Amino acid sequence: MSETLINTQQLKRSDFVSDQAVKWCPGCGDYAILAQAQKVFPDLGVKKENFVFISGIGCSSRFPYYMDTYGFHTIHGRAAAIASGVKVANPELSVWIITGDGDGLSIGGNHTIHLLRRNIDVNIILFNNRIYGLTKGQYSPTSELGKVTKSTPLGSIDRPFNPASLALGSRGSFIARTLDRETKHMQEMIKRSHAHHGTSFLEVYQNCLIFNDGAFENLTNRDVKEDNILYLEDGQPMLFGSKKTKGIHLDGNVPVVIDIEDDKWSVDDVLVHDEKDFIIASILSHITFQPGLPTPIGVMYAKDVPVYEDLHMAQIDKAKTNRQGSVSDILTAGDTWTVE
Amino acid sequence: MSEQTAEMKHVEEVIIRFAGDSGDGMQLTGDRFTANTAIIGNDLSTLPDYPAEIRAPAGSLAGVSAFQLRFSSKDIHTPGDEPDVLVAMNPAALKVHLKEIVKGGTIIVNANAFTPKNLKLAGYETNPLEDDSLKNLYTLYSIEMTKLVVAACADMDLSSKDIERTKNMLALGYLFWMYNRPLENTKTWLKQKFAKKPLIAEANIRALDTGRNYGSTTEVFTTRYTVAKAQLRKGTYRNINGNYATALGLAAAAEKAGRPLFYGGYPITPASDVLHTLAAWKHMNVRTFQAEDEIAGIAAAIGAAFAGNLACTATSGPGVALKSEALGLAVMAELPIVVVNVQRGGPSTGLPTKTEQADLYQAVYGRNGEAPIPVIAAATPGDCFYAAYEASRIAVMYMTPVILLTDGYLGNGSEPWAIPSMDDLPDIPLKFVTEHNGEDRFLPYLRDEKTLARAWAIPGTPGCEHRIGGLEKGDPTGDVNYDPDNHHVMIMRRAEKVNGISRELPETKVYGKKSGDLLLLSWGGTFGSTRSAAEKLQSEDASIGHVHLRWINPFPNDLGDILAKYDKILIPEINAGQLRTMIRAEYLVDAIGLNIVRGRPIRSRDIIEKVKEMVG
Numbered sequence: 001m002s003e004t005l006i007n008t009q010q011l012k013r014s015d016f017v018s019d020q021a022v023k024w025c026p027g028c029g030d031y032a033i034l035a036q037a038q039k040v041f042p043d044l045g046v047k048k049e050n051f052v053f054i055s056g057i058g059c060s061s062r063f064p065y066y067m068d069t070y071g072f073h074t075i076h077g078r079a080a081a082i083a084s085g086v087k088v089a090n091p092e093l094s095v096w097i098i099t100g101d102g103d104g105l106s107i108g109g110n111h112t113i114h115l116l117r118r119n120i121d122v123n124i125i126l127f128n129n130r131i132y133g134l135t136k137g138q139y140s141p142t143s144e145l146g147k148v149t150k151s152t153p154l155g156s157i158d159r160p161f162n163p164a165s166l167a168l169g170s171r172g173s174f175i176a177r178t179l180d181r182e183t184k185h186m187q188e189m190i191k192r193s194h195a196h197h198g199t200s201f202l203e204v205y206q207n208c209l210i211f212n213d214g215a216f217e218n219l220t221n222r223d224v225k226e227d228n229i230l231y232l233e234d235g236q237p238m239l240f241g242s243k244k245t246k247g248i249h250l251d252g253n254v255p256v257v258i259d260i261e262d263d264k265w266s267v268d269d270v271l272v273h274d275e276k277d278f279i280i281a282s283i284l285s286h287i288t289f290q291p292g293l294p295t296p297i298g299v300m301y302a303k304d305v306p307v308y309e310d311l312h313m314a315q316i317d318k319a320k321t322n323r324q325g326s327v328s329d330i331l332t333a334g335d336t337w338t339v340e
Numbered sequence: 341m342s343e344q345t346a347e348m349k350h351v352e353e354v355i356i357r358f359a360g361d362s363g364d365g366m367q368l369t370g371d372r373f374t375a376n377t378a379i380i381g382n383d384l385s386t387l388p389d390y391p392a393e394i395r396a397p398a399g400s401l402a403g404v405s406a407f408q409l410r411f412s413s414k415d416i417h418t419p420g421d422e423p424d425v426l427v428a429m430n431p432a433a434l435k436v437h438l439k440e441i442v443k444g445g446t447i448i449v450n451a452n453a454f455t456p457k458n459l460k461l462a463g464y465e466t467n468p469l470e471d472d473s474l475k476n477l478y479t480l481y482s483i484e485m486t487k488l489v490v491a492a493c494a495d496m497d498l499s500s501k502d503i504e505r506t507k508n509m510l511a512l513g514y515l516f517w518m519y520n521r522p523l524e525n526t527k528t529w530l531k532q533k534f535a536k537k538p539l540i541a542e543a544n545i546r547a548l549d550t551g552r553n554y555g556s557t558t559e560v561f562t563t564r565y566t567v568a569k570a571q572l573r574k575g576t577y578r579n580i581n582g583n584y585a586t587a588l589g590l591a592a593a594a595e596k597a598g599r600p601l602f603y604g605g606y607p608i609t610p611a612s613d614v615l616h617t618l619a620a621w622k623h624m625n626v627r628t629f630q631a632e633d634e635i636a637g638i639a640a641a642i643g644a645a646f647a648g649n650l651a652c653t654a655t656s657g658p659g660v661a662l663k664s665e666a667l668g669l670a671v672m673a674e675l676p677i678v679v680v681n682v683q684r685g686g687p688s689t690g691l692p693t694k695t696e697q698a699d700l701y702q703a704v705y706g707r708n709g710e711a712p713i714p715v716i717a718a719a720t721p722g723d724c725f726y727a728a729y730e731a732s733r734i735a736v737m738y739m740t741p742v743i744l745l746t747d748g749y750l751g752n753g754s755e756p757w758a759i760p761s762m763d764d765l766p767d768i769p770l771k772f773v774t775e776h777n778g779e780d781r782f783l784p785y786l787r788d789e790k791t792l793a794r795a796w797a798i799p800g801t802p803g804c805e806h807r808i809g810g811l812e813k814g815d816p817t818g819d820v821n822y823d824p825d826n827h828h829v830m831i832m833r834r835a836e837k838v839n840g841i842s843r844e845l846p847e848t849k850v851y852g853k854k855s856g857d858l859l860l861l862s863w864g865g866t867f868g869s870t871r872s873a874a875e876k877l878q879s880e881d882a883s884i885g886h887v888h889l890r891w892i893n894p895f896p897n898d899l900g901d902i903l904a905k906y907d908k909i910l911i912p913e914i915n916a917g918q919l920r921t922m923i924r925a926e927y928l929v930d931a932i933g934l935n936i937v938r939g940r941p942i943r944s945r946d947i948i949e950k951v952k953e954m955v956g
């Protein structure tokens with residue numbers, strides 16, 4: 001949000017399309033994410049030259065090559081750390097980290113959690129396809145227990161991460177989720193990520209049709225998705241289902257699904273979403289893979305907390321008022337003596 | 341008691357080693373003697389030597405901390421081989437350091453610390469102060485330091501622990517008397533340091549005075565010494581240690597370039613002081629980022645370089661190992677960063693607090709693929725400033741990461757240093773491209789004809805939007821390129837660029853004979869020992885020369901010709917022969933090594949002996 005706003009020149013989608021041929025597999029969910037980004041970015045109010053895309057390694061990490069902005073396709077897992085340096089070096093920039101479940105949560109997990117903790121004002125878009133694509137199909141840290149892949153012929157025995165819970169546990173200040181197939185929703189989430197001052201963490205459920213096709217079938221199949229997705233809206237009761245008649249109710253501290261058409265319940269019994277409430281965010285992140293409960297989509301948590309580079313620059317400004325001087329002053333400070 | 345008139349003797353130089361428990365304040369005592377000695381105008385060189393444990397059990401051999409100081413009326417290059425004086429605050433300190441004291445030297449001990457418990461901890465069966473073992477070989481002064489400070493501060497409202505802790509100041513006061521030095525500087529310093537605890541300041545000052553008075557009023561001491569001012573070159577001097585000088589060199593380069601200095605790093609012994617020093621300079625727009633690990637430290641620096649800061653990181657060998665993949669990225673992305681390696685004993689965790697030169701291969705070769713990186717090494721603590729400045733200059737001029745090798749001895753050791761003027765330092769040629777340099781787009785890998793540095797445009801520059809990364813780059817578009825011929829061209833370009841840095845190197849200086857029987861070839865922290873050895877041999881008319889290498893990658897262009905002018909080449913290194921292998925490979929000469937890897941500087945004496953053995 002600290003990026004310089006412009007009104008003088010309206011940017012277009014084409015301004016963000018680079019001259020590089022896109023090389024993802026035809027039908028990959030990554031295309032949809034690229035398309036939404038190119039659609040939304042002209043309207044974010046940021047000068048084109050101030051956008052920077054930083055990625056690590058993986059299918060998703062090719063993303064910067066396709067955006068005609070500043071971009072840096074770095075090394076496996078390190079995008080978060082490199083982006084931190086970019087932003088602290090120049091807080092004017094609008095910095096976007098493009099990563100995946102392997103890149104950002106496995107090899108780069110340490111950088112992801114520490115970035116969230118510091119709350120540097122950068123945006124993470126994590127493409128979660130629950131598989132390793134670029135290395136051709138091994139299980140990832142978000143693959144479900146028992147997943148049969150090339151490296152787990154008898155099924156994986158690793159319990160997976162839930163990225164939203166991890167981000168929340170890392171004290172992330174903005175945690176949201178969207179789906180590659182929900183284009184309008186994704187646009188909205190990209191805008192919200194940008195608007196948040198602090199680190200934004202946007203998980204995108206992305207279909208890898210080559211190695212993990214249908215991983216989110218229950219959330220994308222028209223026949224069933226309404227029953228499986230809980231669209232979050234701040235201040236609104238958590239209703240879902242094709243007729244919005246099902247709701248999330250707290251039984252003690254256990255979330256359960258109720259039917260408000262049932263005489264026993266009314267909409268007043270349904271939990272109301274509050275983006276600033278950490279407890280609600282914890283519940284929402286937790287119910288992600290719970291059998292019998294829908295998957296929350298939208299902004300789970302958004303809270304303004306101190307931003308790293310703001311504090312950093314404030315310290316620099318304060319130091320400048322408290323102490324003037326340059327290297328020459330330090331060179332000659334302390335005990336010195338002169339030889340004639 | 342009356343003031344005794346001890347005989348005053350002039351000596352050329354003295355080497356003192358202060359040794360005691362980690363909690364005895366030996367580093368501080370050494371520092372204070374150093375500061376006072378610097379102001380007096382002696383040349384000096386120091387070698388702090390501390391244990392890796394923060395607080396090993398009191399009185400144990402593992403907990404001994406030491407500080408060696410050599411001061412002289414001549415120009416000196418090392419902290420010296422064998423101390424003339426050992427101050428041992430307990431039996432363990434005596435046990436650890438006795439074998440290195442020159443025979444006939446002076447030993448000063450705190451007699452009160454030689455308790456049965458401490459003797460046992462140090463492995464003494466009998467008290468060495470009570471038999472003749474020491475007295476026969478050394479001049480032994482056994483002083484009841486603890487008792488003296490307790491008596492001096494008896495009327496003060498302080499705990500006995502606080503009072504006993506001042507015994508290091510008593511030892512210092514006594515040495516100031518012995519070497520004829522004023523106490524005022526130290527008193528002023530104590531008052532400043534303990535400004536918020538005036539009682540502690542007072543107790544320390546009393547201890548200092550008590551030590552001095554003890555020297556002047558007891559009859560045991562018959563000789564005092566003076567060391568005349570050294571004839572240093574004209575200029576204003578300060579005392580400086582290597583890590584501070586490194587930080588200052590980096591900050592000076594950033595200021596000269598007019599860019600913020602960005603430091604990304606992770607704490608590691610013995611490099612952390614670079615981070616600490618820079619963290620205190622926020623008023624100069626220095627941005628320090630203590631990252632979550634070594635990898636993030638360099639990664640953040642690479643990001644900051646991409647965004648146009650002058651970026652750097654400092655670490656030690658294990659940290660460089662973790663950073664090596666990112667170093668490869670900096671090579672591929674051709675971004676300027678300075679990576680400082682304050683070398684310590686390895687491999688693995690090794691000897692964290694001891695010095696070594698065994699990361700040379702790692703610096704020159706330690707990456708996947710053909711990833712040439714320029715490597716520069718500092719020669720002395722003060723030289724760390726110039727080496728850090730030069731590393732920054734070359735990094736931005738050639739668009740490359742640069743590795744600066746220092747070591748634990750240089751980083752923690754100190755020497756008097758002629759303060760440079762910012763005006764005299766060369767320009768840092770940092771230039772950003774502000775308009776695209778191709779037909780209709782920015783070409784990030786369009787190179788400067790002379791240096792082969794690529795064009796540098798930073799985010800925020802309209803019209804120069806571009807993508808870089810770790811995949812092979814197309815020449816000059818920077819687009820991802822898998823073409824076999826392009827890969828070959830880029831490999832050769834990167835190597836040619838780094839080799840071309842040799843054009844920046846001045847003519848190599850040869851000390852001593854320009855041709856002859858033997859050439860001493862050194863690099864990094866072994867400069868001092870090697871130059872001292874060369875001076876000694878020179879004074880004996882030996883037919884030897886000494887060349888010290890500042891840049892190890894690339895080597896200076898005239899090095900081959902120089903090597904050819906000597907019958908033999910000797911390379912002293914604190915490793916198993918790394919520069920020797922490189923020199924043999926590059927110049928096909930039969931270089932011989934002197935390799936002593938004890939976690940300490942090589943002694944001049946050992947070099948002299950080896951030379952004599954080789955040239956008879």
Ligand code: SF4
Nearest residue numbers: 025028059133208209
């Ligand atoms: S492997 Fe999967 S994630 Fe990668 S590009 Fe192909 S479909 Fe997309």
